[in-house]
Amino acid sequence: MRTNLVPLDTKKTYLVTGAAGFIGFHLTQRLLSQGCSVIGFDNLNDYYEVSLKEERLRLLACDNFYFYKxxxxxxxxxxxxxxxHAIDYVINLAAQAGVRYSIDNPYAYLQSNLVGFLNILEACRHHTVKHLVYASSSSVYGLNSKIPYSTTDQVDHPVSLYAATKKSNELMAHAYTHLYQIPSTGLRFFTVYGPYGRPDMAYFSFAKRIMEGKGIKVYNNGDMWRDFTYVDDIIAAIERIIPNPPEPNEAKDRYKIYNIGNNKPVRLSRFVEILETCLGREATKEYLPMQSGDVYQTYADVTDLMKDFDFKPDTPLENGLASFVSWFKSYYQL
Incomplete structure (x- = not known):
């Protein structure tokens, strides 16, 4: 473990983009609970139900939270x-999400994930920012066949535009770190799930359809593996990373990429079984072939995260899905 790690400084100001989003909401809630001042930034787009985003913002409202739409x-x-605002730390979680959506709506991804990220980098360049932390994605591994996925692997074969924009973010951040000495850390998230999640994600949409008595589409006949990662584990990792920018590498750049995943893939068919148990209902399943833009397996090597921060996600899927279902039934009054 790094010997010079420091805790969050509650006297600093944190900008969280995508604050009304799934991970952004949970991170902002965590920072506020510590007494930090947080500036939230979100466009509240209608990619999924805006009412859920508004509910997240309602829960965040307090004297230390300043929101900009x-x-x-x-x-x-x-x-x-x-x-x-004198912003000390920037956590960029705003992005146009969704692998499949990128196939039909490519321009939304270029505006949000590339132009938007460039604006973040330029703002960090012209103001003194202690650390830029930004969301990348496990999707950058694309067609890689070696598992588990390591941050030292080549990631030159994306299978969706979404993945390509996330890889581009990593390259753009590297350039700005090198040119302007902006400490930056990219986080490759692996299939994040949990309460107040994204309705477009499989676990959420499956739960909704099962409770409505509708069938679910199970791709590749259920033979796909995902490294499901509970949102509280994601937040615990980010909380450790924010106040600890990377140490200089061989090129003297303070630049780093981490995988944040559960390091324990679960087969899609098994995931459905666990969800059915938590919901207390059996799903009507329609088995379909693999979809364009999908990958067969995701599996995070979290060696660097463990080495640097003595931390790894470890919430079992059974526990995480039970927490999600409890929230889900309460939120939708089921």
């Missing part, structure tokens, strides 16, 4: 926030 692609809106 704006789009990352709006450079002036972002620059104005940096002018008005």
């Amino acid at each position: 704006a789009d990352l692609a709006d450079k002036k809106a972002l620059d104005d926030i940096f002018e008005q």
